[in-house]
Amino acid sequence: MFDWLIVGAGFAGSVLAERIASQRGESVLIVDRRNHVGGNAYDRFDKAGLLMHQYGPHIFHTNAKSIFDHLSKFTAWRPYEHRVLAEVDGQLLPIPINLDTVNKLYGLSLQEEDVEAFFASKAETVPEIRTSEDVVVSRVGRELYEKFFQGYTRKQWGVDPSQLDKSVTARVPVRTNRDDRYFGDTFQFMPLDGYTRMFETMLAHPRIKVMLQTDYRDVRDIIPHKRLIFTGPVDEYFDYRFGRLPYRSLAFEHVTLEREWHQPVAVVNYPQTQAYTRVTEYKHLTGQVHPHTTLTYEYPRASGDPYYPIPMEANAQLYKRYEALARATPDVWFVGRLATYRYYNMDQVVGQALATFERIQSGVPSTARQPEMVVA
Ligand code: FAD
């Protein structure tokens, strides 16, 4: 009999497995239906010997020192500040939109103090900012919105930004200076030996057993356990009782080129052309020195593995019904991006897992309402 069965060996499941085993001394069986640990953050060396991310680029960034410190127990880090260019009107321009983006796009030579007035002259008045369109047009106007956001968002999510919650495009800031970093967080790093190695270190505890290629649905009745942590899709746990929660999927095309470099930065976004949204070149992230280079092209899909919860009102309503079921299920904790249907970054999932552990430690039942979690 295991004290705990944990479904999913991604950030949510692995962080909790380690805490429970090392701090409570209880036994944990962690199962994952994939053939590896790490969830969507899994990385591996490909045939050419290049370290790549099987499920698209993962860059660690956080403002929460406690989260950075926690993960630092399991990995050393490589400082890395992420930079992204967008191909717009045939040029490669910095995204987030900044002073250089505007100057290069329009052939201007605005200074930092001019650009706020430039945005203000273009911005549309939006009485209440509700959607992903509102966020951008109210800040930089319709033209920049159409060039940088509308096409990309339609491709990525399969709906127009006017149908999506404001939180989606609000992830990308607008800057009036020349800062071309994608994230503004205090801590920006890549795990020195990769994510998978970090997960292996986290799970290398004698009280943790890992079973891969094992679907919870096949073993739930045959593996005796006292309590359960579920980090898969919440609608799947409840056999889609209220219908399917929509998740956005991606197809990844991994390509190795027999030349040293392909593009000037780790990620190039394609908001106006191509069926793919972005191209990632891993050597920029990993710092690996190699005569060849591996890239990933991301093609958004309506079906396939669930990667993104889709932040729209109707989906939030449907999720609330599942959340109510989850709260009525004793001794089962729902944690992570799929199980709580939140568009969380890695640090937020780690924060949610650590907060869940604190609740377990203080004897709060799994059926108690979870406080809203905000990190970053
Ligand atoms: P997951 O990593 O999805 O892990 C859940 C695991 O549960 C999976 O391995 C799955 O196989 C397993 N599972 C599900 N159901 C079952 C079942 N029935 N039985 C057995 N196993 C099951 N975040 C960042 O901070 N920075 C980034 O740059 C970044 N880039 C991203 C790029 C892409 C393309 C994607 C899709 C996400 C990105 N993220 C990024 C988000 C990051 O991937 C997530 O925040 C994090 O991986 C979520 O961890 P999790 O444990 O909640 O879920």
Ligand code: UDP
């Ligand atoms: N986005 C966009 N154009 C870009 C970059 C982002 O329209 O060049 C929008 C798009 O809707 C995207 C969202 O902003 O899904 C969030 O971007 P982020 O890079 O955070 O997406 P993720 O890395 O989570 O896929």
